Amino acid sequence: MGFLGGMAEELEARQKHLALSLLKTPQSIKSTKHLRSIHVILLRTSLHRSSFAVGNFITSCANFGLMNYAVQLFDEMPQPNSFVWNTIIRGFQQTHQPRHTLDLFHRMRTTEPVVVPDCFTYPFVIRACTELKEHLRGKCIHGLLFKAGLELDTFIGTSLIEFYGGFGDTISSRRVFDELPVKDKVAWTVMLSSCVNLQAARKLFDRMPGKDLVVWNIMIFQYIKAGDVQNAHDLFALAPIKDLLMYNTVLGGYARHGEVETMLSFFNGMPTKDLVSWNTIIGGLVRDKRVKEAMDHFHHMLSENICPNEITLVSLLSACAQVGALDTGRWLHSYIDRNNRGSSVVVGTALVDMYSKCGDLESANCVFDKLQDKDVVAWNAMIMGFSMNGQSRTTLKLFKRMKNESVVPNEITILGVLCACVHAGFVSEGRELFHSMVKDLGLAPRVEHYGCMVDLLGRAGLLDEAYELIQGMPMEPHIGVWGALLGACKLHKKVELAEIAIKHLNELEHEDGGYLTMMSNIYANAGRWDDVAKTREVMREKRVDKLRGCSSIEVNGEIHEFGAEDKAHPRLNEIREMIDEILSRLRVAGHVASRNEVFFDVEDEEKDKALLYHSEKMAVAFGLIVTAKGTVIRVVKNLRICGDCHAVMKLVSKSFEREIVIRDRSRFHHFKNGCCSCGDYW
C-alpha cells in the first residue's frame, strides 16, 4: 500500500470533491457527457450512499431527460430519505412520465421504512393525476394532504387549482383558491387560467389587483378559447402594454376561428414576428386548405432567417396530406433531410401520413421503417395508410408486428384495422377484433367503432346483425352509424330497414343532405315513385345543400380544382377534347356509360351529361394533358367516386397506360392496367 494507496485515496477524494461541486450547481453540468462521468464517479466511490449527491444527481438527470441513470442509483440506495424520494418523483413528473410519478409515490408510502410525503412531494403527484386525468385518485391525494395537515402554499395550491380546472370543476378550484392563506400573483394567474367559465374568468379578472401583462394575456386567451374573438380583440385594444405574446394570442384567435383575411392583415400589421407568429399564420392557412399560400409564407419565413421547428413542418405536411400535394410534400421531405438530420418521431409520423394520404405507400413505408422509437401515433399513421390504400392483408400483418414489438394499441389503432376489414370484407376478422379490443386490450368501443362494424356487416349483407348491433349499443348511435346502415340498405336493396335508418337520421339534426338523396335513390330503385317524390319534397323543404363534387390535382406544386360541370378552368376546351378522346377510346373498348349511376350517385352530382363531366373525370383528363407520359396521375375527391367514373378509370389506366390514384372521401383507388386495388368492393 503505502505510496500507491495514498495516491488512489487522494484521487478518489479529488473525484468526489469534483463531482460534489458540480452537483451543487446543476447549471455547471452542460452535457450528457458530464452527467455520465459523474454517474461513473458516484458508482465508483462512496458517494452513491450520499443522499445529497444522489438527490442532486437525479435532478440533473431530469434536466437532461435521462431518468434511467437516476433510477439505477436510486434503486441501489438502501434507505432513501425524503429528499431523495422527492427528487425522483419530481424527476419523473418533469420528464412527463406521470405513471412513474404515481408509482413512486405509492412505493414511497408503502416501502419500509415509510417516508412521509411533504409539501415537496404533493404538487408533482397532483400534476401527474391531472395529466393522466385520474380524477378519483387526485381527489384521494387531496384528501391525504389535507389529513396530513400541511399548510396550503402556492405550490400545492396551484397544482390543485389546475387539477380541478382540468376537469372543468371551477367550483373546487375556487374553493382551494379561497382557502389559500397567502394569495400571490402566481396563485391569481393560475386561478384565472383554470376558469372554464368565461364569466367567472372575467369576474376574477376585474377583481384582480395590479394586473400585469401575463394576466391580460390569459384573459384574452380565455375569450379566444371560448370562441369570442371580438371581445378578445377589444380587450387587446384596451391593454396598457402589449408584447409579442399578446399579438400572437390574438393572431391565433383569428387562425383558430377561420377568419383568415383578418388574420393576414393583423399579421402584416404586427410590429415584430417570431417563430410562433409564423407557425400560427401557417397553421391558419393550412386549416383553410390554402397550401400554396402556406408554402409561400414558409419561404418568406426562411428568407427572414427564421428557422422552422417541428410544429412548422408538421403543419405544412398535414396540409399536403389534406389536399394530396405530393410534390410539395416531397420537397418538404427533402428539406427536412437536408436541414434536420435525424428528424423526430412526430415529423416522421407526419411524413408517413402525408405519403399515405397522397397514395404513395412505398415512400410512406420507407420513412416508417427508418423511424426510431416509433410510438402508437406513428404505428397508427402507417396502419391507417395501408388500410385506406386498400392493402388490408398488410394492415393486419402490421398490426400483429406492432403488438410483437410491444407497442400498446389504442382505440385509433383498432379503428384503422377495422377500417381495413371493411374495405376487404373481412367479416370474421373484424368481428374478432371488435370483441378482442374489449377482452384483451381493455378498450371501450366508441361510436366510431360501432360505425365501422355496422359498415362491415352491412356491406357484407349481414343487415340483421348490423341492426342488432346498433340496438345493443351502450351509447346513442350517431349519424355515422345510421348512415352506414343506410348505405348498406342501398347496396342490398332493403327498403324497410332503410326507412328506419332515415327516420333516425332525420331526428339527428345534421347538415348533410346526402342521406336524403340516398333514400330517394333507394325508393327509385324499388320503383316507389310516390316516395321518391315525397323525399324530394322533404329535401326542398329542408333546403338541404347538396355537397358539390370537387376533385383536385397537383401539378408543379399548384393545386388545380375541378367542380362537377365546372366551367372555370382556363384550359377547359382542351379538357373537353380530352374527355371526348377518352370516350371514343372507351366506345372502342365496349364501355357503355351506366346511366343508373346518374341516378344512384350517392351525393347526386346529377343529371345526364353531368356524368361525363364528373369532377374526377375532368381532373384526370387535365392530368393526362399536362403531365408527362408514364407519371402517375393523382387525384383527390371530396365525395365518393361513382360507379361510372370507377369503370372509366379502369379503362383509362389500360388504354392510356397510366397509373391513376384517386383518393375519395373514404379511401383510395389505385387503377393500374385496367384493374383497381379495391377489387371493385367499395
Add this chain to the structure above:
DNA sequence: ATCTGTAATC
C-alpha cells in the same frame, strides 16, 4: 403562470 403542431369510422 399566458401563444404555434401529429394518427380518426360514414
